[in-house]
Amino acid sequence: MSFAPPTTATAPRTWTRPDSEFFISTNPSLLSVKAVNEAFGQEWLYWGTPFPEEVMHDMLHGAMSFGVYKTIQPQPEGEPFTPSTETTEQIGLARMVTDGTTFGYLSDVYVLPEYQGHGLGRWLMSCISEVFSKENMPYLRRIMLLTGDKRIQGWYAKVFGMEVIAHEHRPDIGQDLVFMCARPNAKS
Numbered sequence: 001m002s003f004a005p006p007t008t009a010t011a012p013r014t015w016t017r018p019d020s021e022f023f024i025s026t027n028p029s030l031l032s033v034k035a036v037n038e039a040f041g042q043e044w045l046y047w048g049t050p051f052p053e054e055v056m057h058d059m060l061h062g063a064m065s066f067g068v069y070k071t072i073q074p075q076p077e078g079e080p081f082t083p084s085t086e087t088t089e090q091i092g093l094a095r096m097v098t099d100g101t102t103f104g105y106l107s108d109v110y111v112l113p114e115y116q117g118h119g120l121g122r123w124l125m126s127c128i129s130e131v132f133s134k135e136n137m138p139y140l141r142r143i144m145l146l147t148g149d150k151r152i153q154g155w156y157a158k159v160f161g162m163e164v165i166a167h168e169h170r171p172d173i174g175q176d177l178v179f180m181c182a183r184p185n186a187k188s
């Protein structure tokens with residue numbers, strides 16, 4: 001018996017809002033290695049450092065990457081929404097390292113500081129929870145993540161029902177991290 005490759009749950013999607021210059025997409029062709037590497041070089045992104053471009057490319061494309069984008073060129077009126085790297089700027093990211101069916105590891109969640117506090121992070125999480133919902137991924141057993149920020153733990157608990165399951169002492173980055181886990185449709 002042969003099976004078609006997985007398509008539905010992880011097929012690229014784009015979320016827009018009326019009259020908003022921002023949108024969120026899992027379309028891999030929009031991802032900007034340069035923009036993410038620049039963010040990885042900033043102090044506020046405490047867990048990252050820039051990578052060689054090919055490494056960053058593989059990191060972004062080897063996972064389900066949710067990009068947050070700002071439209072920098074207005075869309076011609078009445079035309080279908082067709083963003084490209086030339087007409088957009090990447091201002092945020094969340095990567096779900098996943099098999100697309102049973103497991104997801106959420107990593108590298110950020111919105112650039114100048115765009116924080118306007119609901120983009122919350123919107124990003126709602127897009128992820130839509131893709132990783134019970135309806136879309138009925139065999140999803142676990143979502144995990146690591147974070148160093150206490151306030152954000154409450155946020156993940158609220159959005160995904162995540163609980164702290166372990167701690168990691170990390171003197172190298174000057175922060176102790178917690179492992180959080182949700183078991184949306186757990187059998188094991």
Ligand SMILES: CC(C)(COP(=O)(O)OP(=O)(O)OC[C@H]1O[C@@H](n2cnc3c(N)ncnc32)[C@H](O)[C@@H]1OP(=O)(O)O)[C@@H](O)C(=O)NCCC(=O)NCCS
Pocket residue numbers: 044045109110111112115116117118119120121122123146147148149151152155
């Ligand atoms: C966390 C982050 C992605 C949120 O993005 P955002 O666009 O500012 O988020 P929103 O405006 O949608 O706010 C969402 C919630 O996060 C909270 N929040 C925003 N920034 C926060 C921060 N730096 N730390 C903790 N909580 C924060 C808000 O209070 C809000 O909670 P509420 O809706 O219950 O009031 C963003 O602050 C960021 O990139 N931080 C730096 C990188 C980081 O720490 N990433 C998470 C690693 S685990």
